[in-house]
Amino acid sequence: DINWDMNRLEGYRNFCNKLWNASRYVLMSAEGQDCGFSGNNEMKFSLADRWIQGQLQSMIKEFRHALDTFRFDIAANILYEFTWDQFCGWYLELTKPVLFKGSEAEQRGTRHTLISVLETLLRVAHPMLPFMTEEIWQRVKELTGQGGETIMLEAYPEFDVAKVDTLAVEDLEWVKQVIVAVRNIRGEMDIS
Numbered sequence: 418d419i420n421w422d423m424n425r426l427e428g429y430r431n432f433c434n435k436l437w438n439a440s441r442y443v444l445m446s447a448e449g450q451d452c453g454f455s456g457n458n459e460m461k462f463s464l465a466d467r468w469i470q471g472q473l474q475s476m477i478k479e480f481r482h483a484l485d486t487f488r489f490d491i492a493a494n495i496l497y498e499f500t501w502d503q504f505c506g507w508y509l510e511l512t513k514p515v516l517f518k519g520s521e522a523e524q525r526g527t528r529h530t531l532i533s534v535l536e537t538l539l540r541v542a543h544p545m546l547p548f549m550t551e552e553i554w555q556r557v558k559e560l561t562g563q564g565g566e567t568i569m570l571e572a573y574p575e576f577d578v579a580k581v582d583t584l585a586v587e588d589l590e591w592v593k594q595v596i597v598a599v600r601n602i603r604g605e606m607d608i609s
Contacts (some may be wrong), residue, residue, distance in 0.1 A: 432497055433549060434541070439505045440553045443531045446516055447560055453529035454562050460526035463519075464592075465511035467585035473534055478576040480541055496542055501577045504538065507593065532560050537574050 476499040483492035514593045515527045536557050539550040551568050558564030565571060602608075 432501060433546065435505055436546070436549070437553070438446050439500075439509060440535060442509060443535045444556055444560075446512070447528045450528055451525055452532050452560055453525045454532075454560070458525060458531055459522045461520065461522040462526040462530060463511075463515055463523060464585055464589055465508055465515075466526055466530040467582040468589035469504065469508040469530060469534055471586045472499065472508075473583040474578070476503075477537075477574050479515060481576065484544075493545055496520055496545060500538065500542070503572050504534065508534070514520055525568070532557060536561060536564075540568060540571055540574050543568050551602060554567070 451458060476495060480492050480495045483495060512527050512531060515523050519527065536554065539554045539557065543544070543550045545553075547569075554564075554568040
């Protein structure tokens with residue numbers, strides 16, 4: 418017997434919508450733009466860009482450990498938390514000021530990070546969401562200028578400690594705490 422919860426099913430449907438809409442935002446921000454994959458132009462990475470790379474690497478490490486120990490429930494929760502909270506909830510919002518008002522090098526760095534993180538996230542999520550990740554990956558791979566015929570044949574992401582910027586992670590966690598505190602004060606004081 419399986420304990421079936423329709424609310425959980427609805428929650429995961431919302432998760433798929435969130436990933437789909439986040440992918441649309443990334444593609445709209447990057448298609449037809451220089452995303453820095455040619456290596457010819459300067460890229461300047463923001464604090465948020467360096468932070469999300471570190472968060473992504475931590476997620477990969479935890480996710481692979483969960484898979485290696487056959488804890489698919491924990492792996493699904495790790496993927497859900499990273500995608501919903503870190504990538505969509507914080508990082509995508511932090512990219513908007515850079516994409517609208519940043520210098521060309523900053524915009525290029527942010528677009529590069531958006532595409533790189535999304536592409537890696539799709540490869541991580543592929544065992545859990547095979548059809549959806551394949552559909553999105555086919556569009557993302559065109560922007561990177563690399564990739565094979567299908568996401569199924571791509572290398573599965575591995576933890577890379579060199580991509581973890583601990584100072585950026587600490588600094589952005591401080592910024593997040595300030596933003597959350599301001600939001601709490603606004604909510605408690607009923608300020609629009």
